[in-house]
Each structure stands twice: as C-alpha cells, then as structure tokens.
Amino acid sequence: MIRPRLWVVSELYYPEETSTGYFLTRIAEGLADEFDVQVVCSRPTYSERHLEVTWREERRGTTIHRMRSTRLDKDSFVGRVLNFVSFTLVAWLFCAIRVRRGDRILVVTNPPPLPPLIGLLTRLRKLRSVLLVHDVYPEVLIATGHAKPDGFIVRLLGAVMRWTYRSYSDVVVLGRDMEDVARPKVAGGRSRLHVIPNWGDAEEIVPIARDANPFRHAHGLAGCAVVQFSGNLGRTHDVESVLDAASALSDEQRVVFCFVGYGGKTALIGQRQRDEEPANLRFLPRQPREQLGAMLASADAAVIAFVDQMYGVSVPSRMYNIMAAGVPIIAMAHPSSELAQVVQEEECGWVIHAADTQALAAIARSLASPSGLAEAQRRGARGRNAVLRRFTLPVVVDSFRELLRR
Numbered sequence: 585m586i587r588p589r590l591w592v593v594s595e596l597y598y599p600e601e602t603s604t605g606y607f608l609t610r611i612a613e614g615l616a617d618e619f620d621v622q623v624v625c626s627r628p629t630y631s632e633r634h635l636e637v638t639w640r641e642e643r644r645g646t647t648i649h650r651m652r653s654t655r656l657d658k659d660s661f662v663g664r665v666l667n668f669v670s671f672t673l674v675a676w677l678f679c680a681i682r683v684r685r686g687d688r689i690l691v692v693t694n695p696p697p698l699p700p701l702i703g704l705l706t707r708l709r710k711l712r713s714v715l716l717v718h719d720v721y722p723e724v725l726i727a728t729g730h731a732k733p734d735g736f737i738v739r740l741l742g743a744v745m746r747w748t749y750r751s752y753s754d755v756v757v758l759g760r761d762m763e764d765v766a767r768p769k770v771a772g773g774r775s776r777l778h779v780i781p782n783w784g785d786a787e788e789i790v791p792i793a794r795d796a797n798p799f800r801h802a803h804g805l806a807g808c809a810v811v812q813f814s815g816n817l818g819r820t821h822d823v824e825s826v827l828d829a830a831s832a833l834s835d836e837q838r839v840v841f842c843f844v845g846y847g848g849k850t851a852l853i854g855q856r857q858r859d860e861e862p863a864n865l866r867f868l869p870r871q872p873r874e875q876l877g878a879m880l881a882s883a884d885a886a887v888i889a890f891v892d893q894m895y896g897v898s899v900p901s902r903m904y905n906i907m908a909a910g911v912p913i914i915a916m917a918h919p920s921s922e923l924a925q926v927v928q929e930e931e932c933g934w935v936i937h938a939a940d941t942q943a944l945a946a947i948a949r950s951l952a953s954p955s956g957l958a959e960a961q962r963r964g965a966r967g968r969n970a971v972l973r974r975f976t977l978p979v980v981v982d983s984f985r986e987l988l989r990r
Contacts (some may be wrong), residue, residue: 589620592625595625637650690984713753718898759922783976813889819947840864843865885933888915890917909941915935
C-alpha cells in the first residue's frame, strides 16, 4: 500500500533539542507509520549548532532534507534575520520543485517568513495543509517591545498573517488563549481552527524523591525549599518579579530561588547577584537533555512568569514536563491563559497575578514548612496524573493524524 506523502517544513528539527525542533521531530516520527514523511529543515543553528550533519538522512521512518542555508550566530539580530531569510527562500524553492498535488504539508510558524510563502504554494497546488502556530505574529513583536501596536509594521504583518492563516486547510494552536487571538485571522477563510497542546515526556521525566535527587546534591540544594525558574529567560518572561521575591526572602536561608537557562534577561540575574550577594539565589546555565528530568524534579515548585502582553501569544511547552516531574507550578500569568487554565483545572499549582511579588514570596515561604511542602507535593502529584491522562505524545500524534487524513 502506497502511503500518502507528508512534507514537514521547519527551520528547527533533529538534532536540535530546542522547543520547536524537539516537538516537530517527535510529531513527524509519530506520523511515519501512516505517511511517507519528508522533512525540510536547516542544519543545526541553535543549541546543536556545533554538530556536523549530513544533507540527507533517514531516521525513524522519515527522510530528512537539510537545506544549504546560512548558519550565522542566532544571538546576532542580523545573523538571525539572514538565517530566517536564506532558509525560507531555499526551503520554498525546494518545496516548489518537489511537492506535488495530492501531497500533504505541515508547516510551523518559525521562521516568520516561511508560512506566507508555503501558504502561496498550498494555494497554487491545492494541497491539504496544516499550519502549526507556535508564536502568533505580529502580536509577539508587540509583547517583546519590537513593534508598536498601531505601527505600520504591525498593520502590514497583520494583513499578511490573515492572508497566510486563510491559505491553510487547518490551523493548529497550542492553547485556548491562542485560539482567541487566532480566530479573527481565520474568519471568512476556508481554514479550520484546532487546539492541540504539546505534551510531557512522562516516561523520561518522573518524580524523584528530594533526598535521592542527584541534581539537588550536585548543586548544594539538599535540605532547601527550592523555587525554580527554568528555560527561556527572555523578554516575554517576568524575571524581575521573581528576583524581587527572592530579595524579599533574602533572610530565609531555607528557601532558594534557582534560575536555570539562558536568554535576554540573564544579565539581570548576574547584576542582582553582584549588587546584593543574596545567599538564596542561584543561577545555572542551560542543562543538557539528559539532566532535564533530575533538574525539574529537584524543585519543590516551579515558576512560570509572563509579562501581561503575552496572553494568547505563546503557550509554555515546559509546563507539561514540569507537571510530568510531579512539581507544582506557580503561574504568574493572565488568569485566562492556557497556562493558568490548566493549573486551575488540574489543581496542580497556584495561579497568581502577573508581577505579584508578595504572593510569590508567600508561596515560596510556605514550602519551607512541613504542611506547605506536603501541599505542594499533593499538587505536584495531580499535575503528574494530568499529564498521563491528557498530555502525552500518542494523544498529540493521533490528533495530527486525524487532521491529515481528511
């Protein structure tokens, strides 16, 4: 039996372990039992940029085609833009030559120039197509301070993205708040809008008893109540409020705030350490994938803090792995965000207002008491159970399979 051909187009793919690359790789491989999966991606440009890879590779039922695009430093604005543009042009030309009517195509919204051009191809070839929205443009540019809400760039991008969304058969968003923001973009077009969340690796990431956790012992966290902020420390995250909560508890030697990751706001953490020399503040670099489970499970609670403008713009994928580790979440976010809704529905943490430093400090302080720690562990266990029920890779792959079968 001939399997229908599915093209998966994403700048980031295996061996990249950053969010988009990780999730697209698992989805593509999960679909390979039913589809002839052909992946169009770049060579590694993020966390695995140092690796040398082949231009074409067969892996777990998929065929990977890596484009000959630039691999400049992504931390340089110019370098990142050139990477975006060169990959988009080369990938579009490759797809224009290779993709045929009757094929299916799955595209992610990164890099931003990619979806409009692939959308044009899907219209011309009348392809069955799915746009997977990881970031909502132009709204994310407003949230990060790169554009003004009433500026020309925002109006232009808004028009382009409305046309783009309507070019695809289906548009997939990661959460209900993103659905609210995306709905006007598909209104009046042929596209159908769906919510398919990401998932947690419940087999790889499991709860680990505090006393037995190697990450705690390796980093001097044994015996402490640990509040962790891990992952992206960039502009969209309210690192400042978490630092202020740590400063408010500087006399509480039993409570440690541990930052793990990288991003545009890492300098703020270093500056706070130099200015105040707080004993309860730790900063560790991004950890390798094999350390992820122990790192997440080392926390007694994990903070996910967004600036207010992030409503509907992005859903933090790390929330599901935090839940898989049996760690409760302190969500400092809009109360109607997907993050807050999941935490409330599953009773797997606390939801507090963005920038509510006092509420964060109060929860952190409670973790140092036996009753507070026990309550945190109960909430963490509920999060673990929710992942096993709702947020697993097979559930997500089945949802995509159902869309692409139509």
